[in-house]
Amino acid sequence: MVKYKTVLTAKQIKKRVKEIGKQISKDYEGKEPVIICMLKGAVYFFADLTKNISIPIKIDFARLSSYRNGTTSGVMEIISNITSNIENKDIIIVEDIVDSGKTLAYFIKLMKEKNPSSIRICAFLDKKERREVDIKVDYVGFDIPCGFVIGYGMDYAEKFRELPYLAEIINPEELDK
Numbered sequence: 001m002v003k004y005k006t007v008l009t010a011k012q013i014k015k016r017v018k019e020i021g022k023q024i025s026k027d028y029e030g031k032e033p034v035i036i037c038m039l040k041g042a043v044y045f046f047a048d049l050t051k052n053i054s055i056p057i058k059i060d061f062a063r064l065s066s067y068r069n070g071t072t073s074g075v076m077e078i079i080s081n082i083t084s085n086i087e088n089k090d091i092i093i094v095e096d097i098v099d100s101g102k103t104l105a106y107f108i109k110l111m112k113e114k115n116p117s118s119i120r121i122c123a124f125l126d127k128k129e130r131r132e133v134d135i136k137v138d139y140v141g142f143d144i145p146c147g148f149v150i151g152y153g154m155d156y157a158e159k160f161r162e163l164p165y166l167a168e169i170i171n172p173e174e175l176d177k
């Protein structure tokens with residue numbers, strides 16, 4: 001059985017998300033960015049974040065699959081793309097967690113083909129030590145070490161997304177069994 005412990009409480013998350021919302025509102029003053037939610041993992045972060053942004057925005061959604069059923073990633077494919085026209089628009093891509101960086105690298109390439117005027121990345125969590133491709137995260141909720149985390153949108157084999165806090169799996173040897 002998978003066991004886990006809380007690493008960030010709902011209260012800590014709420015406070016930090018509010019700060020990022022404020023920062024984005026300041027940085028994009030006078031603009032109307034298109035904020036893109038990377039499904040499914042970023043869904044709660046995205047919902048909380050956008051409610052804390054005080055400038056006009058547009059929202060959109062994209063879903064990539066890497067045929068990941070446990071903790072290892074595989075081939076990348078777009079399952080559902082954004083529908084907005086982002087040509088000459090400022091876009092902010094919102095991710096749950098940047099690990100190797102491969103998911104974002106793939107998505108950024110797709111978005112660049114649509115000629116937005118700027119692209120920034122906002123990630124709830126950054127696992128910097130695990131980076132394999134060079135990705136600059138402009139807004140980071142929290143830097144975390146290498147463990148496997150669940151909750152606040154993040155899953156293990158589609159489970160635990162609904163936890164209102166972030167937890168770390170303490171017996172990772174149970175994963176992928």
Ligand code: IMP
Binds near residue numbers: 041101103104149150
């Ligand atoms: P990357 O392509 O290696 O950067 O992987 C990023 C994606 O892997 C994230 O969007 C998550 O869906 C997933 N992921 C990476 N680390 C974790 C974790 O600790 N818990 C849950 N999902 C994770």
Ligand code: MG
Binds near residue numbers: 039096
């Ligand atoms: Mg994800």
